[in-house]
Amino acid sequence: MKFPISVTLNGRRYQREVEPRQLLVHLIRDLGGVTGTKIGCDTSQCGACTVLLDGVAVKSCTALSVQVDGASITTIEGLAVDGQLHPLQEAFWNKHGLQCGYCTPGMILAAHELLRTNPQPSDEQIRHGLEGNMCRCTGYQNIVRAVREAAAMRRKG
Amino acid sequence: MYAPEFDYYRAGSVSEAAGLLRKHPGAKLLAGGQSLIPLLKLRLAAPAAVIDIGRIRDLKGITVKDGTIRIGAMTTHAELAASAELAETCPVLAQAAAGIGDPAVRNRGTIGGNVAHADPASDLPTVLVALEARLMAEGPDGKRTLDAGGFFQGLMTTALKEHEILTAIEIPAHPKGQSSAYAKFAHPASRYAVIGVAAVITASGGKCSSARVAVGGMVPRPVRASSVERALTGQELSAESIAKAAAQVTENLGNEVLGDIFASEQYRRSVASVWVKRALTQAVGRAK
């Protein structure tokens, strides 16, 4: 069985016939050269596959393509506007919030979710907000600093 | 990880979903998918068909009316956690929902999917048992209401009949003097409850006029800690009386306490009272 769907990925509309079993992350990675969304685990623990679905963070390895029919998806590639880095991207760069970079797209989008729901989080709230995303390189400390800086940038406007 | 093939149907209404269930034997209902999709990926579940009820509008939202909180089955954990009404009228539910999985999981996972899945390590079943919630189901024989106390029957087993769909959950809003809290000993990897305790306390004049305590995570289905409830009722709400009452929990755990490589049955039995004490203490602290 194939099921017709239509999705908007980073502002561009796509129509596809997909197998119902196809995971959203596979759809995204197959759609056209946007491979920034990563797969890190099978069990919804690591968060490397985090994307924004209608502006809200979800784990794209734990969603089916058919479920998101009609939705708008933003991946790490869609965060920068006109080549201008998103404040979170800038902050991760400034604060050395990444090493191997594999968890980074998901981590940045998880941080995006945190700041969406809590624009001025405490350090403890930042650490809790990132509980669904794993990083094996940084020990998280510079990620926390990066999110803190992004929140501060936002405060300044 | 790649799921096996299945057919997919999207229901626009509860009755349509019920019809699809009848038409496709062995079909699985898909709500937020946060439990089902991992099972599909690991090929631990291989249904011939999946029926998506995640878009049924009638199944969404939280309303509080005449002292009753009604929560649509497709309401997400994030919505529960963020609900100001819920924080006011039933803090234990908002608190437990805020501790499920992680933010991205909470954005997709639903109360109905969670409850119908009946994972013993899940948080919401325990909370609903303590709240004496009523669960609304709709099936081929019409609608019926089930008590949370009898709904959870064992590991991944509920009182829902074949082709029956959980549609909503009703909870009495806390009356004056009532407060509630959830204490969780979370597994460091899965974040599921190794032990979860929900406590609902009613106080008047510094004394406990009623207590409802449920324990989950460590048993195949949430159990009411009736010995704890009895020991506390009528007592002054002091640290000593709470600790003394909490210690009674071992009497309510039965002989089916779960154990695993992280926390053995014996260990869970040994520390259960600590988590009961913490839930009670927090609930009492919330009382106004």
Add this chain to the structure above:
Amino acid sequence: MSTRVFGSGIRRREDPRLITGAATYTDDYTLPGMVHMVLLRSPHAHARIKRIDISRAKAAPGVVAAFTGSDIEGALNPMPCAWLVPNSNLKVAPYPCIAKDVVRYVGDIVAAVVAETPYQAADALDLITVDYQPLPAVIDPEKAKQPGAPQIHSGVENNVAFHWTVTGGDVDGAFKKADVIIKERIVQQRLIPNAMEPRSTLAHWSGASGELTLWNTTQNPHIARFLCSVVTGVPEDKLRVIATEVGGGFGSKIPAYPADFITVFCAKKLNRPVKWTESRRENFQGTTHGRDHVQDVELAATKDGKVLGVKATSYSGMGAYLSTAAPGIPTILHGLMLSGPYDIAAIKEDVYGIYSNGTPVEAYRGAGRPEATFILERMIDKLAAKLRMDPVDVRMKNFIPKFENGHTVPTGLSYDSGDYAGALKKLVEHVGYKDLRRQQAEDRKKGRYLGVGVSTYVEICGLGPSQVAGAVGFQGGLWESAIVRFHPTGKVNVFIGANPHGQGEETTFAQIVADEVGVDVNDVKIVHGDTQTTPMGWGTYGSRTTAVGGAALVMATRKIKEKAKVIAAHLLEAAVEDMDYKDGKFFVKGSPDKAKTIQDIALMANVAWNMPAGVEAGLEASSFYDPPNFTYPFGAHLAVVELDPETGQIDVRRYVAVDDCGPQINPVIVEGQVHGGVVQGIGQALWEGAVYDENGQLLTGSMLDYALPRADRLPDMEVLSTVTPSPHHPIGVKGIGEAGTIASTAAVYNAVIDALSPFGVETIRMPVTPERAFNAIQEAKAGRR
């Protein structure tokens, strides 16, 4: 360019592609005609394969081919072991890429399926039937050595893969004259590295030219090419390995893996590009694990706390087969470091490498050195407790005094430079150690149980002199090379053989070049991770990339400077010996105004219109740097933990690190390395550990069961440093990749024991789960210990 960029915490050059999703890891590549491979892995820890039937899989929709162990015979050679530790009676058991007759661990490969889509390949995998006859299995290395244990390989009696001994000084004498002897059994549990990027391979075979391109998740593409050539028979000159973006490794991406070569086999058979990417579940089973030692340790000391000797017996689990570098880890990288930063006259260790029915064990961040550090730091704390001395005082009493140019220890190693007391002194001053202890005592009276733990270390890294590599059985060299090439516009490409995968050398190496030849750091691009464009190198592991590769780079830039000076002299019509250099400018001594910039010279060298007689065109140099010695970074760490006495839960409340890796090229990157390393070590102490059942089933086979450190369970760390240059390194640097992990497990463990000590607890197994701490308290209370 006058600002010194060496020592500056500039932003990383690699980050723009990583923060925008533009970076391409192996699994991100798609080639025309590409097909997907999946592997069937054994569900049994030990079993005979009686029959295997792949016919239904072959007939399944989308399937292109399926193969078993018989199909690869003669086409794929057995997996080589590349660290043949001498004088150890090493027995390398055959390690086929696909098991044919016997499977020896859960995860051993038994078949491969190739299909048009990964979904179809996964479907077909379910159609393979294998008839197994289960055999008894053993996981614990000590039990595997006992008579009557299941025999894993024929001809390997008692599963002993090797027996290696190190001795130094008069051990018997030391123990005879000791006032106190401390004994302890230490279990370094098996860990699962879990780099965030699962392993992946994409093989592109060109039948017409006989050339193979292999995208591969590896820390060492040149070794991968070498070993791929050995196993698949594709000549090295026609084999290109690309690993430009690798998502962490921590040792698990050092070795060669059967899956990679099966991918090559399939690509050659089918003449189509074949990609394989492991799932996380497969990663848990099939990608190498770390540690897995059971050790019995004894320490001899005088009654005033002077350590006289240490002896140990270690049973080191190797898993079912010897992974690429496995034998060298519990021996050379461990036993030789058994006196650590202390002046201990007598050392002895017996190391038994043992086959078991577990996943093969390899290097895991620190590799041998965390285990050596743990032995010492644990034993020193036990000694302090026994003598009722402060653990800091005992350490101070036993340190090797400060030295700047060589110190030989009983195991024969010559440390380069060290000031161990200096690091510990800085640590205790920073934390206010006396006040901390006072606070701890007061809190205890109130029922709050804090534990303070200290750990000091010296590690051997910057591996290493190739002559030593040869002498200790490493089947390769350990030098590094670099090519520095100036383009006519003055921009610089640097080609290195090492392969950073998160450590940030695209930035730090550019800083070195910028500093050495006076160009802007943004004008330097570091190229790595492609064997076709980079010179030979032995890889990124053992904290060696900066220490060895960085030195190669410095030597190459210095050659460039020499040549540039000759050209500048010619252009300025001066004698070479009259030339001076500063900040990228060459000028006649005393006349800095009339200078030729390195860019001027690069242009002239490249167009070669006016070159000095006998000087070749171009401004390019290469260097092969073989270090004269290892480097020996060191430091002192402190952890404060809090015990919840009701549940046994332990949380880290404070963590302070003082590390000395020599001069820091980029302190921000150094700090990041320490953060990550420390957290991995905390993970071992409190959360991580592979658990197998009695049948050899891996019970911690997913991230649902195996607890990796998460953001919300960790405190902010305080990271400090001291600077003691390595005397033998051209810019004095030592390496920092593993230091955090080496120190932190012992620091946290010592803090845990300190927190539990009021209850009488003296020892506990790692990871210290709430249940273990709770039970230890109960047992100590009951006096049953």
